[in-house]
Amino acid sequence: MTPESPRLDGPAVRTTGLTKQFGSQRAVDGIDLLVPRGAVYGFLGPNGSGKTTTIRMLLGLISPSAGEIEVLGSPIPGGAADALPRVGALVEGPAFHPYLSGRENLVRLDAADRTADPATARRRIDTALERVGLMPVAGKRFRAYSLGMRQRLAIAGALLTPKDLMVLDEPTNGLDPQGTREVRSLIASLAQEGSTVLVSSHLLSEVEQVCSHVGVMHAGHLVAQGTSAEVRNVAATEARVETDQPAEAARVLHELGLTDVVTTATGASGRVGRVAPEKVVAACVHAGLAVTRFTVDAPTLEDVFVSLTGEGFDVSG
Amino acid sequence: MSAADATTDPTRSAAPPVVRRISARFFVSELRLVFRRRRNLAGLLVLASVPVLIAVAVRSTGSGGNEGPDFFGSITQNGLFVALSALTIEITLFLPLAVAVVAGDAVAGEANTGTLRYLLAVPVSRLRLLLVKYAALVVFAFVATFVVSLTGIAIGLALFGGGDVTLLSGTQVGFGAGLLRVVLASLYVGCAMASLAAVGLFVSTLTEQPIGATISVVVFSTASFILDAIPQVSWLHPFLIVHHWAAFGDLFRDPIAWDGVQRGLFVAAAYVVIFLAAAWSRFAAKDVTS
Ligand SMILES: Nc1ncnc2c1ncn2[C@@H]1O[C@H](COP(=O)(O)OP(=O)(O)OP(=O)(O)O)[C@@H](O)[C@H]1O
Ligand SMILES: [Mg+2]
Numbered sequence: 001m002t003p004e005s006p007r008l009d010g011p012a013v014r015t016t017g018l019t020k021q022f023g024s025q026r027a028v029d030g031i032d033l034l035v036p037r038g039a040v041y042g043f044l045g046p047n048g049s050g051k052t053t054t055i056r057m058l059l060g061l062i063s064p065s066a067g068e069i070e071v072l073g074s075p076i077p078g079g080a081a082d083a084l085p086r087v088g089a090l091v092e093g094p095a096f097h098p099y100l101s102g103r104e105n106l107v108r109l110d111a112a113d114r115t116a117d118p119a120t121a122r123r124r125i126d127t128a129l130e131r132v133g134l135m136p137v138a139g140k141r142f143r144a145y146s147l148g149m150r151q152r153l154a155i156a157g158a159l160l161t162p163k164d165l166m167v168l169d170e171p172t173n174g175l176d177p178q179g180t181r182e183v184r185s186l187i188a189s190l191a192q193e194g195s196t197v198l199v200s201s202h203l204l205s206e207v208e209q210v211c212s213h214v215g216v217m218h219a220g221h222l223v224a225q226g227t228s229a230e231v232r233n234v235a236a237t238e239a240r241v242e243t244d245q246p247a248e249a250a251r252v253l254h255e256l257g258l259t260d261v262v263t264t265a266t267g268a269s270g271r272v273g274r275v276a277p278e279k280v281v282a283a284c285v286h287a288g289l290a291v292t293r294f295t296v297d298a299p300t301l302e303d304v305f306v307s308l309t310g311e312g313f314d315v316s317g
Numbered sequence: 318m319s320a321a322d323a324t325t326d327p328t329r330s331a332a333p334p335v336v337r338r339i340s341a342r343f344f345v346s347e348l349r350l351v352f353r354r355r356r357n358l359a360g361l362l363v364l365a366s367v368p369v370l371i372a373v374a375v376r377s378t379g380s381g382g383n384e385g386p387d388f389f390g391s392i393t394q395n396g397l398f399v400a401l402s403a404l405t406i407e408i409t410l411f412l413p414l415a416v417a418v419v420a421g422d423a424v425a426g427e428a429n430t431g432t433l434r435y436l437l438a439v440p441v442s443r444l445r446l447l448l449v450k451y452a453a454l455v456v457f458a459f460v461a462t463f464v465v466s467l468t469g470i471a472i473g474l475a476l477f478g479g480g481d482v483t484l485l486s487g488t489q490v491g492f493g494a495g496l497l498r499v500v501l502a503s504l505y506v507g508c509a510m511a512s513l514a515a516v517g518l519f520v521s522t523l524t525e526q527p528i529g530a531t532i533s534v535v536v537f538s539t540a541s542f543i544l545d546a547i548p549q550v551s552w553l554h555p556f557l558i559v560h561h562w563a564a565f566g567d568l569f570r571d572p573i574a575w576d577g578v579q580r581g582l583f584v585a586a587a588y589v590v591i592f593l594a595a596a597w598s599r600f601a602a603k604d605v606t607s
Contacts, residue, residue, distance in 0.1 A: 059437075063604065109435065110342075
């Protein structure tokens with residue numbers, strides 16, 4: 001899709017109150033996912049927080065216990081036949097027939113796709129194999145593939161036809177550093193071509209580099225969602241003012257609406273919350289304070305992640 | 318934008334139109350999957366070995382004896398009877414087992430390897446998946462049956478020769494007519510195996526363990542044979558999937574006793590309809606969590 005071509009309006013993915021109950025457990029609990037068109041959406045969350053379960057529902061593999069799903073403008077599962085040909089997916093790791101070669105496995109996937117043109121199958125399969133660097137082992141049986149090769153083949157499988165939405169569940173799992181970098185640049189190039197990408201990952205630094213949007217899952221709840229910048233601001237962005245009048249500075253910060261304001265020997269600091277950091281300096285100067293140093297510590301995604309989902313090592317569920 | 322906008326959205330047309338082709342590609346791919354798998358080929362080889370064993374055994378002892386099944390005694394007179402003897406023997410276990418292995422694998426095997434979720438995400442509609450799987454199973458059922466009968470015919474003709482066929486009722490028909498009856502018998506047994514495949518497809522939607530599905534199908538057909546042999550439950554016999562399977566022997570009477578064959582085909586069709594419907598109702602909304 002060229003940048004000039006008219007974009008489809010509406011989000012690529014939208015869910016309302018999406019819930020999945022497994023027995024007594026709510027693996028996904030009333031989430032309102034919103035993935036805008038063209039976004040690279042990082043879908044984060046600790047093990048067992050419900051990411052894969054959500055993705056399975058988006059693809060119509062499991063039916064929601066409650067709530068609605070819309071993918072590329074079509075309801076799921078009702079409109080799956082319209083939406084899914086334009087969705088490429090990697091769900092919970094690669095899965096192929098072990099005794100078929102990588103290429104034969106792709107041929108099978110392509111044969112199953114009624115929207116794929118058989119006349120161009122060979123070329124499309126070659127292109128996909130090349131794109132993930134699997135050409136040299138295309139004729140090898142899948143069972144002889146290494147973990148990274150398997151992962152790459154799954155990505156190739158998702159790229160056989162042009163897609164408007166890529167759903168990638170932990171695409172870098174098992175990949176070497178080169179592979180990881182390639183996946184990152186692949187995501188970037190997909191986004192550049194106009195596709196929307198929904199990528200779940202544990203590698204937060206990874207996500208931070210490529211994602212325009214982030215959603216954070218925790219124990220079945222979507223605890224944060226928005227642009228990367230917005231989500232980072234959900235957690236404590238801390239403003240620190242150094243001045244010779246700490247008490248006065250603390251009062252100004254407090255009046256501005258900063259929270260957790262603390263006074264130190266050299267100044268005061270507080271969480272900016274929704275307050276624009278640049279306003280803090282202006283207010284201090286306005287109050288007649290001699291500001292010697294002003295710092296804003298935006299948290300990394302990892303800080304946000306930990307603050308939203310807790311330090312604990314135990315999985316949810 | 319609201320959901321209502323999405324349906325009336327003029328820019329919807331900007332999406333590349335989704336063209337769905339009527340194509341046999343998936344079916345062909347499924348056939349390749351079944352017939353290129355070594356295990357299945359080995360199974361066919363085992364099926365083919367039975368008529369060879371029968372023919373060689375009869376040849377080396379010089380007679381089929383009179384205590385064997387109906388067709389055995391006629392083998393030395395005409396090689397075609399090797400095929401019928403082999404069908405008689407294999408219809409109780411080997412043929413159902415071969416069908417059970419492939420049918421049990423149909424959905425459960427894909428679930429087990431995880432390929433099921435990727436097929437459904439392509440997307441392949443669940444109905445289409447079941448129909449393509451069943452179509453491939455039907456092909457396998459007929460191929461398995463014909464492997465038995467054609468091997469039997471070949472080895473039989475080689476070791477015992479052909480010529481006019483003396484039917485079970487004593488009358489003689491020409492070789493061509495006899496051969497036609499063997500083909501008809503094979504088609505009938507193929508239908509019987511296809512009905513068992515429908516049961517297998519259903520069981521295969523219940524589990525992610527193909528071996529479990531296979532064993533269940535074999536237990537089902539074997540239990541049916543056992544029930545069929547217990548006179549106290551004779552009221553049940555007409556409903557058993559295996560009850561009319563041996564009716565292919567009626568094709569070798571003069572005139573042909575179509576009655577049993579017709580009923581057998583009717584029972585087979587009923588099993589196909591019932592178990593495909595059951596498979597569909599089970600699979601249509603099933604959570605695929607494999
Ligand atoms: N088929 C199932 N039956 C019962 N519970 C399930 C099933 N699938 C998932 N769950 C539960 O749902 C919860 C969410 O699982 P899910 O696979 O969605 O987590 P995730 O976020 O993808 O985790 P990970 O990062 O480890 O992949 C877990 O507690 C899990 O045990
Ligand atoms: Mg997961």
